[in-house]
């Protein structure tokens with residue numbers, strides 16, 4: 674008897690926090706991020722939402738820069754949303770995004786499964802590239818947004834699969 678292989682589908686993820694450079698991307702002339710930069714975040718948001726995943730994302734929440742919250746409001750919301758999310762996904766940024774690096778520290782401290790999106794051939798902080806020795810994180814090196822989309826579900830599934838395992842200090 675032959676059996677038909679079941680189609681492989683990525684496991685459902687309840688919620689994701691998506692972070693990355695923000696203030697440095699807001700054009701002072703327009704007060705918002707360029708459409709190209711908005712599209713990168715929108716593409717990843719749509720990717721997750723099309724699978725029924727709730728996406729927490731400050732760039733969309735704050736209308737790409739047109740509706741900045743106060744520092745205290747943004748900090749409280751981001752901290753609460755990272756805590757609520759099943760997975761933390763972020764671009765540390767080139768140049769480095771200060772806010773995202775704070776968020777990476779929070780997510781590590783919370784033991785959150787993490788996927789960090791690093792541009793291929795760019796240089797990043799030692800404490801980002803070394804984080805796999807201390808936390809449940811996958812570092813995904815990419816050359817374009819579509820490469821992220823192709824590889825993201827696999828990386829998310831791997832960190833979720835390891836959630837709850839003790840972290841080996843390297």
Ligand SMILES: Nc1ccn([C@@H]2O[C@H](COP(=O)(O)O)[C@@H](O)[C@H]2O)c(=O)n1
Pocket residue numbers: 691692693694695696697730731732735741742747748751770771772773776
């Ligand atoms: N108005 C803001 C600014 C930042 N954030 C969060 O911080 C990260 C970006 O930090 P930058 O230093 O690059 O601005 C980003 O992941 C946001 O979650 C914010 O929520 N609101």
